[in-house]
Amino acid sequence: MDEYLVGVLSNIAVLGLVALSAYLLLLVGALSFGQQAFFGIGGYAAGIATALWSWSLIPALVWGAAIGGLAATALAAPTLRLRGVYFAVASLAFAEMTRIALELFRYRIEVDGDLRGPDGTQGFREIRCVFENGITPGEYLLILCAVLAVALVLFAWMERSRLGVALRMIGTDPELAAVQGVPVTRFRVLAACASGMLAALGGGLYAHLTTYVEPRNVDVMLGVHAVAYGLIGGLGTAFGPLLGVIFDIGLLEGTRWFAGFRMIVFGGLVALVLALRPRGILDERAVHQITRIFRGKA
Amino acid sequence: MKREWNEALVTAIALVMTSSPVLAQERARAENSPTPAKEKARATVSCSAGAEKLTYECRIELLGAKSGTPVTGADVTVGADMPSMPGAHNVKPVKATPTGEPGAYKAKLALEMHGEWALKITVTGRVRDVVIHRMRFD
Numbered sequence: 001m002d003e004y005l006v007g008v009l010s011n012i013a014v015l016g017l018v019a020l021s022a023y024l025l026l027l028v029g030a031l032s033f034g035q036q037a038f039f040g041i042g043g044y045a046a047g048i049a050t051a052l053w054s055w056s057l058i059p060a061l062v063w064g065a066a067i068g069g070l071a072a073t074a075l076a077a078p079t080l081r082l083r084g085v086y087f088a089v090a091s092l093a094f095a096e097m098t099r100i101a102l103e104l105f106r107y108r109i110e111v112d113g114d115l116r117g118p119d120g121t122q123g124f125r126e127i128r129c130v131f132e133n134g135i136t137p138g139e140y141l142l143i144l145c146a147v148l149a150v151a152l153v154l155f156a157w158m159e160r161s162r163l164g165v166a167l168r169m170i171g172t173d174p175e176l177a178a179v180q181g182v183p184v185t186r187f188r189v190l191a192a193c194a195s196g197m198l199a200a201l202g203g204g205l206y207a208h209l210t211t212y213v214e215p216r217n218v219d220v221m222l223g224v225h226a227v228a229y230g231l232i233g234g235l236g237t238a239f240g241p242l243l244g245v246i247f248d249i250g251l252l253e254g255t256r257w258f259a260g261f262r263m264i265v266f267g268g269l270v271a272l273v274l275a276l277r278p279r280g281i282l283d284e285r286a287v288h289q290i291t292r293i294f295r296g297k298a
Numbered sequence: 299m300k301r302e303w304n305e306a307l308v309t310a311i312a313l314v315m316t317s318s319p320v321l322a323q324e325r326a327r328a329e330n331s332p333t334p335a336k337e338k339a340r341a342t343v344s345c346s347a348g349a350e351k352l353t354y355e356c357r358i359e360l361l362g363a364k365s366g367t368p369v370t371g372a373d374v375t376v377g378a379d380m381p382s383m384p385g386a387h388n389v390k391p392v393k394a395t396p397t398g399e400p401g402a403y404k405a406k407l408a409l410e411m412h413g414e415w416a417l418k419i420t421v422t423g424r425v426r427d428v429v430i431h432r433m434r435f436d
Contacts, residue, residue, distance in 0.1 A: 003375075004388075004390045004391065007377070007388050007391070008388060011385035011386065011388055014384075014385050015385050015386065114338075123430075123432070125430050128428070131428055206384055206385060210379060210384075210416075210418065210430075211428045211430065212416060212418075214381055214416075214432075216382050216414070217381055217382075217384045219381075219382040221382050221383045221386075222382075222383060222384060222386075225383065225386065248386070249385070249386060262410065263411075
């Protein structure tokens, strides 16, 4: 497969995980502009595990996801009671705090005669586990696709379960959900934890894909895009955010039809979709209609 | 409907399982291949604006990180990613060609926008390495 195509598909898979993490929070009515914080935390944690502690890839990714989940839970516990824009601002503030903390973070130790590890604003290079094990970009793409597929299957299962119904109830009307006996706070914190884990997993995979992660990766742009993917693709199904990523990275970026104007086109598209379809292309109604067609009840 | 979800689950598990043998095969291939040189590369990069908008002519000097000797006869590929939006602005990797001077290579990059980029220089041959070089393009 063409090297560029492999790169584009790999990016779609990584950003798909971050988009799913923002989508999970949108389901419970929380708008987060801070998913990049967990992406960065996951990237650094998994990178430290393989590059400095010589862990193998899978335990390192699990470790990164766990640290991301822990950080998300720590943020969610005091802030998820905030509504709408207040939670969005809190999540953004947390992400900026994380970015600045990573700019100050230095943890360098000697590995094989070289000094390695996070070096403040210079970032964290030499995350070479994938490269040194001879895993080709094509094979790494397979791993990324497998992780994304597992995440999508888990979402599909969750959305058809009572948990999924409860999460959507919380997102629609938390007071009504509480009256119905849904433990609103507990489920919100659970969703935040899972969302942090997903974003951190994306960060860990990205760090090993590029061999490099740095504080600038924890930029607000990533958080805004993560939310925008869900809003464009639709909030009716977990395939919605993925559709948003495919549209942006696959079509706008991959084809380079719009070259330097891509971000303007993307911004305009978000505004247009929000005006015409406030819950995205694959919103609940569209998903319901598609499901009926597949069941032969159209 | 339940059967469809089961099929989706089986497909996902199959994907995970198929990726494992591929990795094992690759590892075995790497073990049987001649030991790659352990030395890493150090890169010095300078770029100047090209004739077309957002194109840059880059000169890459590769030296052995420890020996300091020029890395000659290597296959060098240059890609770029924008750190502020990881994975979203991907530059099509281009092959760098030797300039004739020892350890010096040149490549023409076509970026999507101005700003800070992380160049990913992949070196294969006598030295096998990935070097990240961050620089600003205005």
